[in-house]
Amino acid sequence: MIIVIDGPAGSGKSSTAKSIANRLSLHYLDSGALYRAVTCLWINAGKPEKEQFFNMLTEVHLQVEYINDLFHVKANGEDLTNQIRSQEISSHVSEIASLPEVRGYVNALMKKIIANGIYIADGRDLGTAVFPDAFLKFYMDASLEERAMRRFRELENSGQNVSFKDVKQNLNDRDLKDKSRVSDPLKKAPDAILIDTTGKTFEEQISEITQIIKENIKL
Ligand code: DC
Numbered sequence: 001m002i003i004v005i006d007g008p009a010g011s012g013k014s015s016t017a018k019s020i021a022n023r024l025s026l027h028y029l030d031s032g033a034l035y036r037a038v039t040c041l042w043i044n045a046g047k048p049e050k051e052q053f054f055n056m057l058t059e060v061h062l063q064v065e066y067i068n069d070l071f072h073v074k075a076n077g078e079d080l081t082n083q084i085r086s087q088e089i090s091s092h093v094s095e096i097a098s099l100p101e102v103r104g105y106v107n108a109l110m111k112k113i114i115a116n117g118i119y120i121a122d123g124r125d126l127g128t129a130v131f132p133d134a135f136l137k138f139y140m141d142a143s144l145e146e147r148a149m150r151r152f153r154e155l156e157n158s159g160q161n162v163s164f165k166d167v168k169q170n171l172n173d174r175d176l177k178d179k180s181r182v183s184d185p186l187k188k189a190p191d192a193i194l195i196d197t198t199g200k201t202f203e204e205q206i207s208e209i210t211q212i213i214k215e216n217i218k219l
Pocket of ligand 1: 122
């Protein structure tokens with residue numbers, strides 16, 4: 001069974017999904033991390049031609065594990081968990097995630113991962129394209145200014161030297177690419193519950209979603 005949270009970058013999806021997974025003892029799946037890992041593989045391979053890269057990808061075994069608030073990703077045994085959060089990956093990930101072959105690869109992997117257990121997952125197209133029959137769907141959003149400030153603080157806290165202006169520009173560019181791409185663009189599923197987190201505290205948004213889940217599922 002799966003509960004999905006979609007929304008633009010920096011809307012608070014992943015911190016919310018993680019916190020709910022911890023509180024309700026659910027498994028957590030970070031779909032963006034899988035696109036980031038594929039992007040990391042493409043960069044580490046020296047940005048090969050796409051056809052060559054798709055062939056390479058068929059030989060890659062991606063493994064994921066959620067431990068102590070951190071979503072770990074390994075590719076053929078190599079740990080990519082830290083690498084996938086760099087600004088370099090962030091600036092290429094929308095391009096790689098827009099390729100239908102990459103989406104097919106990631107979607108098949110996600111379906112396999114969630115086959116056993118109750119999962120909460122965050123992404124862009126989970127409620128519309130990947131899991132249209134998800135048990136519950138949420139769509140989180142917040143103003144660009146607020147999303148950029150949250151992402152900027154996150155990067156600053158993890159020791160990355162970035163400017164607020166660059167972070168805001170990157171989020172805006174990614175939103176445009178994610179919403180306008182041909183393959184499974186970011187959009188709210190008609191049956192998704194909208195959670196606008198602008199001006200809300202983290203605790204307020206968590207309580208709102210947790211309450212809806214508890215009303216709908218007997219855990
Ligand atoms: O959630 P994130 O910022 O780590 O996601 C990284 C990128 O991956 C994002 O810019 C778009 C892409 N993505 C996607 O296309 N579909 C998903 N379900 C999740 C992420």
